[in-house]
Amino acid sequence: MTPATLLAAGLATGLAAEEKSATVTDWGGRIGWLVGLALFVALVYWLMREGWKWRATLQGDLPELPARPSATTTLDRGGKPPLPGVPEDPGEARLAMTGRYHGSTTAGQWLDRIVAHGLGTRSRAELTLTDAGLDVVRPGARDFFVPAARLRGARLDKGIAGKVLAEGGLLVVTWAHGDKLIDSGFRSDRAAEHTEWVAVLNSMIEASTTEGAER
Known part of the structure; x- marks a missing residue:
């Protein structure tokens, strides 16, 4: 070399x-x-x-969430009377749905997330709509119930705090709790169901409003 x-x-x-x-x-x-x-x-x-x-x-001033009718009987509530506006008999189911709960916000403010009483926890959800109201069962998270008298509207939307989907991919239910209006977002395992839920919910609310006005 x-x-x-x-x-x-x-x-x-x-x-x-x-x-x-x-x-x-x-x-x-x-x-x-x-x-x-x-x-x-x-x-x-x-x-x-x-x-x-x-x-x-x-959000500590937000009242406790109503329990489903089956849990508001005098016996189940330790001798206390049923919660106002929540009937003892929920009646037959009008609609049922399985899917996901994506959270709640102040109505009309999709980024103002509500976290009090477990409303900020995303989870699986099983929804049942009866004449008594909307029952939301959440495996692994806190259940809640919206009495029919507190339902204010339903619509299709594409997003809620921290979650954006395709247009119409979210079922948003508006309801009154205390002095606050709340938007809660759900997505069914079968998104085609959303349209029927919007129609039935709004029909229930309209009928309830008309009945209340006639009284």
């Missing part, structure tokens, strides 16, 4: 050794970067959790 070839080979070997050395010495930097990233994610999570708790505190 010529001196030039030997020199080139020596340089190549030296460069390879330096690359290996750099790879080894880089581990400290990489570990530090990963630790920093983990701390940043933990900080973001903590801030989100604190924001959630702060929002729940601000």
Whole structure:
């Protein structure tokens, strides 16, 4: 081999050794970067959790949610009378649906999420509509019931706080609770059902309003 070839080979070997050395010495930097990233994610999570708790505190004046009719009898409620506006007999189901509950917001303000009383928790949901109202059963989360007298409207929409779907992909039910109007978003496992739910709910509300006006 010529001196030039030997020199080139020596340089190549030296460069390879330096690359290996750099790879080894880089581990400290990489570990530090990963630790920093983990701390940043933990900080973001903590801030989100604190924001959630702060929002729940601000909404502390929201009344407790009504229980379904089967849970409002005098016996079940420890001798207390049934809740106002919630009949003891829910009647036969008009509609039933399985799907997902995507959250609730102040009516007309789709980014103003409501988290008090578990309303901010997304979950699976089983909806049943009767003459008594709308029963929302949520496996793994808190159930709630909307008496028929408190239903204010239903529509198709595409989004609610933190969730955006295709146009008409969300069933939004507006209802009154305390002195607040609330929009709650649901998505059926069979989205074609949404249209029927909107029609039946609005028909119920219109009939109830007309009946109340005649009295």
